Amino acid sequence: xxxxxxxxxxxxxxxxxxxxxxxxxxxxxxxxxxxxxxxxxxxxxxxxxxxxxxxxxxxxxxxxxxxxxxxxxxxxxxxxxxxxxxxxxxxxxxxxxxxxxxxxxxxxxxxxxxxxxxxxxxxxxxxxxxxxxxxxxxxxxxxxxxxxxxxxxxxxxxxxxxxxxxxxxxxxxxxxxxxxxxxxxxxxxxxxxxxxxxxxxxxxxxxxxxxxxxxxxxxxxxxxxxxxxxxxxxxxxxxxxxxxxxxxxxxxxxxxxxxxxxxxxxxxxxxxxxxxxxxxxxxxxxxxxxxxxxxxxxxxxxxxxxxxxxxxxxxxxxxxxxxxxxxxxxxxxxxxxxxxxxxxxxxxxxxxxxxxxxxxxxxxxxxxxxxxxxxxxxxxxxxxxxxxxxxxxxxxxxxxxxxxxxxxxxxxxxxxxxxxxxxxxxxxxxxxxxxxxxxxxxxxxxxxxxxxxxxxxxxxxxxxxxxxxxxxxxxxxxxxxxxxxxxxxx
Ligand SMILES: Nc1ccn([C@@H]2O[C@H](COP(=O)(O)OP(=O)(O)OP(=O)(O)O)[C@@H](O)[C@H]2O)c(=O)n1
Ligand SMILES: [Ca+2]
Numbered sequence: 001x002x003x004x005x006x007x008x009x010x011x012x013x014x015x016x017x018x019x020x021x022x023x024x025x026x027x028x029x030x031x032x033x034x035x036x037x038x039x040x041x042x043x044x045x046x047x048x049x050x051x052x053x054x055x056x057x058x059x060x061x062x063x064x065x066x067x068x069x070x071x072x073x074x075x076x077x078x079x080x081x082x083x084x085x086x087x088x089x090x091x092x093x094x095x096x097x098x099x100x101x102x103x104x105x106x107x108x109x110x111x112x113x114x115x116x117x118x119x120x121x122x123x124x125x126x127x128x129x130x131x132x133x134x135x136x137x138x139x140x141x142x143x144x145x146x147x148x149x150x151x152x153x154x155x156x157x158x159x160x161x162x163x164x165x166x167x168x169x170x171x172x173x174x175x176x177x178x179x180x181x182x183x184x185x186x187x188x189x190x191x192x193x194x195x196x197x198x199x200x201x202x203x204x205x206x207x208x209x210x211x212x213x214x215x216x217x218x219x220x221x222x223x224x225x226x227x228x229x230x231x232x233x234x235x236x237x238x239x240x241x242x243x244x245x246x247x248x249x250x251x252x253x254x255x256x257x258x259x260x261x262x263x264x265x266x267x268x269x270x271x272x273x274x275x276x277x278x279x280x281x282x283x284x285x286x287x288x289x290x291x292x293x294x295x296x297x298x299x300x301x302x303x304x305x306x307x308x309x310x311x312x313x314x315x316x317x318x319x320x321x322x323x324x325x326x327x328x329x330x331x332x333x334x335x336x337x338x339x340x341x342x343x344x345x346x347x348x349x350x351x352x353x354x355x356x357x358x359x360x361x362x363x364x365x366x367x368x369x370x371x372x373x374x375x376x377x378x379x380x381x382x383x384x385x386x387x388x389x390x391x392x393x394x395x396x397x398x399x400x401x402x403x404x405x406x407x408x409x410x411x412x413x414x415x416x417x418x419x420x421x422x423x424x425x426x427x428x429x430x431x432x433x434x435x436x437x438x439x440x441x442x443x444x445x446x447x448x449x450x451x452x453x454x455x456x457x458x459x460x461x462x463x464x465x466x467x468x469x470x471x472x473x474x475x476x477x478x479x480x481x482x483x484x485x486x487x488x489x490x
Contacts, residue, residue, distance in 0.1 A: 013476050020472040024465045031461045041065070044076070044111045044119040045439060046156060047431040048100065050147070052128025052199035053242060055081040057103040058431045059110055068447045070185045070225060073436065075426035077110040079103035085198075086143050087128035090135075093142035097150035104154055116155040123147060123161035124434055126169055127199030127240055133163060134282045159438065166235020168434070170195065170202035171220040174231060175433030175442070177340045180423035184442065187227035194341035194417070195429070196348075196399065198242035199283075203326070203407055204233035207333045214322050215331040226446040232333050234326070238283035239402070241344050241395045247314040248394065249278045249298070256289030258296050264307040264394035265300030268374035271390075273298045300374060300390075304367035304397060311394075311401045327406050335408060339417045342428035346421045348395045351384075355419040359404065359411045366396050 041064040049056045059077035066072045081103050089096035111119050125144070133140040140163075147161050164172075173193040175184075183190050192205030204220075209230045212219040220231040238247065252260050253275070274295040279288040315327045326332035341349070349355045352369060354362045370393040372380075381389055403409045409417065420428050436442050 009480075013480055017472070017476050020469065020476075024469050028458075028461060028465050032458055042112075042115070044115055045073075045435045046107055046111070046119060046121045047435050048103075048121075048123040048151075048161075049429065049431050050086045050123055050125035050129065050161075051197055052085045052087060052126065052131070052240060053197070054083075054085055055100065055103075056431075057081065057100075057107055058427065059107055060426075060432060060435060062441075068441065068443050070179060070182060070442070073179070073426075073432065073441065074424070075422075075432070077106070078427065079106045085128040086125065086147060087132040087140075089143055089146070090132055090139040093139065093146045095146075096143045097146035097148075100147065100150050104150065108155060111156075113155075117157060119156045120159045120435070120439060121151060121154060121156040122159050122435060122438060123151060124164040124168075124431065125162070126164060126430075127166070127197055127235075127237055127243075129163045130166070130237060131199060131243075131282050164430070164434070166200060166202060166237060167217070167220060167233055169200070169430045170204040170233035170235050171222075171231060172430040172433030172437065173202060173342070173428070174204040174206075174233070175222070175224075175436060176426075176430065177342075177420075177423065177428055179432065179436060179442065180426055180428070181340075184227070185225045185446065187225070189337050190229065192335070192337060192339040193428075194339050194345055194403075196341070196344040196402075197240040198344065199240040200235050200237045200243075201239045201402070202233065202235045203332070204231055205336055205339065206230065207232045207336055211333040214333075218331055223444040224442050226444070234330055234332065236328070236330070238281075241348070241391070241398060243281060243283045244314060244398055245391065245394055246278050246281050246284055248310050249273070250284045250286055251313050252310065253278065253292070253296060254286065254289055256291035256293075258293060260296050260298050261301050262298060262310070263301050263303035263305075264310055264370070264397060265298070265302065265390060266370065266372060266374040266377050266393055267300055267302035269298075269300030269302075269390055271298050272296070300393075302371045302373070302393065304363075304370040304393070307370060307393065307397045308401060311398050312405070315401075315406060317405075326408065332407065335413060335416075337416065340420045340423070340428055341403075341417050342420050344395070345399060346419050346428075347388075348392060348399055349419045350421070351388075351392055352396045354396065354400075359400075359409075359414040362400060362414075366393075366400060369393055369396065 042061050043064045045060045047058045057079040058075055060073050061076040062073040081099055083099050086096040129140060144161055151161060152158050173195045177193045178184050178190045181191060190206045195202040206229050212230045218232055218234050220233050222229040252262060272295055275288050275292050317327055319329045321329065322331040324332060354365055377389060422428065426432060
């Protein structure tokens with residue numbers, strides 16, 4: 001006999017099914033929305049690189065909630081300040097600060113207004129100001145004071161203007177190169193940093209801990225993301241390409257002659273130089289020749305081999321008191337790993353097309369360039385500033401000599417050097433590393449990574465909810481079957 005159907009059984013089962021589905025959908029949606037990355041809030045930082053030949057303004061940007069991740073900070077904007085470096089304003093210090101205004105205005109427009117007050121602003125001055133400080137501390141202070149006044153009046157969070165040490169310049173260049181190439185987190189092999197400026201040049205690379213014992217002043221240790229790095233670094237003041245040219249000219253004009261025949265300049269090149277433009281630099285320790293008049297005619301003869309001998313004379317390879325030296329008695333451990341060469345290394349070698357060839361081929365190309373007559377050079381490169389164009393033979397010969405005879409790169413290790421301007425869209429240089437350090441954005445210990453990335457988390461959740469749904473379905477089905485079968489039994 002059939003027991004009357006209980007109308008409620010069906011309803012109950014359907015109700016539970018619908019409830020279950022709603023619960024699962026609600027669970028998944030909240031989970032997905034709950035953990036969806038927040039709307040990207042960006043933070044900013046500004047660094048002014050007050051170099052000997054120019055000042056540059058870098059604006060960096062990064063996602064706020066990821067600032068302790070490596071490789072997150074990107075260069076958002078770059079502004080080259082018109083005119084020379086701030087140390088050139090020593091006779092009119094007020095102009096030093098004034099020269100920064102246009103780029104500061106650009107920075108105000110490139111950082112969202114609501115972020116201005118929390119955007120740190122730093123100025124670091126390098127070798128040009130180190131030389132001015134050597135010459136005249138008072139003028140140096142006046143120039144920094146003028147710059148400080150302008151930067152304090154910006155809407156940003158001004159954090160100070162100072163002359164950074166050569167060691168900082170080298171070490172932070174290394175941090176930048178390795179941060180941008182994402183080498184700091186794995187603790188794997190790092191890239192050395194080669195920086196050539198107008199007044200100094202830096203070499204920095206990671207070495208073994210025991211190698212650092214010989215010279216404390218050349219050692220910098222970092223603990224970054226849980227990895228210890230023992231860096232060798234040295235900054236050669238006066239060995240930037242502008243100052244080293246003055247060293248070479250001073251070397252060649254000791255006799256005080258009225259004409260200098262210079263193999264490092266192209267045949268047919270001729271210009272008049274004042275002795276004071278050469279001997280006024282604190283890098284020149286030799287006295288201006290007594291017999292000298294006001295100036296001299298600087299004439300090119302364009303001979304690369306003779307130019308190498310001119311360059312050699314500005315290096316001193318004797319008097320090493322360490323296990324090994326680079327030059328001028330400076331300790332240098334054996335070179336290790338890959339290197340990134342940037343700033344003027346890149347400007348010069350890229351122009352001369354010497355960035356991707358063997359050392360031997362580069363030497364040949366250099367010889368050909370130096371022996372090319374000046375008229376032909378000017379015809380070939382009508383849009384290049386004559387000051388830069390005239391100096392490429394000297395600068396290229398200097399760079400090849402510095403890297404080989406100075407730092408001991410050989411034909412075999414030459415290919416370890418990459419000449420770079422940017423890495424992942426940001427300029428290679430000390431400024432990014434400087435800001436990362438001062439804003440503590442590279443933690444000593446690795447931040448703990450969430451067990452699951454967001455996507456993984458959602459997949460896991462979907463999977464479990466599906467499983468739940470299937471279990472619910474089966475239990476409902478068995479409930480249904482039991483209800484209908486009970487009816488038959490009855
Ligand atoms: N497109 C460019 C830009 C600069 N230069 C030259 O490269 C040198 C400057 O390089 P840079 O890295 O800007 O030096 P600074 O930072 O100004 O100098 P320093 O680091 O020594 O303070 C100068 O001789 C400049 O004439 C060049 O040849 N081509
Ligand atoms: Ca520089």
